[in-house]
Amino acid sequence: MTTSRPGAAVWLDIPEDCRMSGEFTGDHDLHIVFGDVKDGVEMLFERPALERFVKLATELLTLPIPVDPGEDLPRLRVPAV
Numbered sequence: 001m002t003t004s005r006p007g008a009a010v011w012l013d014i015p016e017d018c019r020m021s022g023e024f025t026g027d028h029d030l031h032i033v034f035g036d037v038k039d040g041v042e043m044l045f046e047r048p049a050l051e052r053f054v055k056l057a058t059e060l061l062t063l064p065i066p067v068d069p070g071e072d073l074p075r076l077r078v079p080a081v
Contacts, residue, residue: 024059052078 014020014034022032030050032043035065045053056078 007044010041048081051081 011035017032019036019040020032020034021037022030025031025044028047030045030047032045034041034043056076058072059076063076065073
C-alpha cells in the first residue's frame, strides 16, 4: 500500500492568541488560516485527514505530561489509511 505525502513539510509555532479561521473549498476540503489572511499560514486538509488530525490532537491532550523533565514525553502515531 502506498500513502500520499503532504504537499509541504513545515514547522509552525502557533501561539495561544493566534487568530484562526477556516472555510470549506468548492471540493469540500477544509481551508484553515493561522494569522491574518494576507500574511498568515494556510493549510488545506481533505476532510478525512483533518478528522484524523483532530482525533490525534484530542488523544494527545488527554495524556499526562511527566513531572520529571528527564522522562520521555508522550508520543502517538496515527497509521496511514
